[in-house]
């Protein structure tokens with residue numbers, strides 16, 4: 456069952472939605488090769504180092520782009536999440552100009568705490584999946600579909616497993632980003 460907003464989309468956009476919804480997994484050719492970057496990211500957040508988190512995040516995204524045959528995307532880690540009318544922004548994907556850019560925030564806006572490692576990683580993967588929608592699946596638009604969230608969970612599971620971390624008990628709240 457598509458999400459309720461499906462009914463409000465034009466026929467053309469519904470076709471894009473359904474193409475996205477149909478892909479539920481994203482097998483990595485070599486998840487183990489990405490494990491060091493995942494562990495580095497965990498360490499960077501534990502040390503509350505924005506620069507180290509950005510470096511590790513970029514390394515991870517570079518590796519994911521290589522393995523998924525996507526053009527590169529630039530990763531930016533900023534200090535504090537902005538908060539707006541639509542609630543706190545977790546991450547942001549901007550397809551243009553090349554290279555595409557992924558922005559993730561290091562601290563929550565509300566309390567200024569460092570974002571939990573799993574949430575941070577899920578957000579990074581979430582934004583990378585928007586990149587994959589455009590560049591991998593060649594979709595004209597990127598939607599939050601059930602298939603999209605399954606791919607996000609699938610990718611996270613492979614990376615947690617490869618890095619020797621227990622898989623997440625539950626998914627974080629859907630980031631209100633595009």
Ligand SMILES: [Zn+2]
Nearest residue numbers: 581599632633
């Ligand atoms: Zn999104």
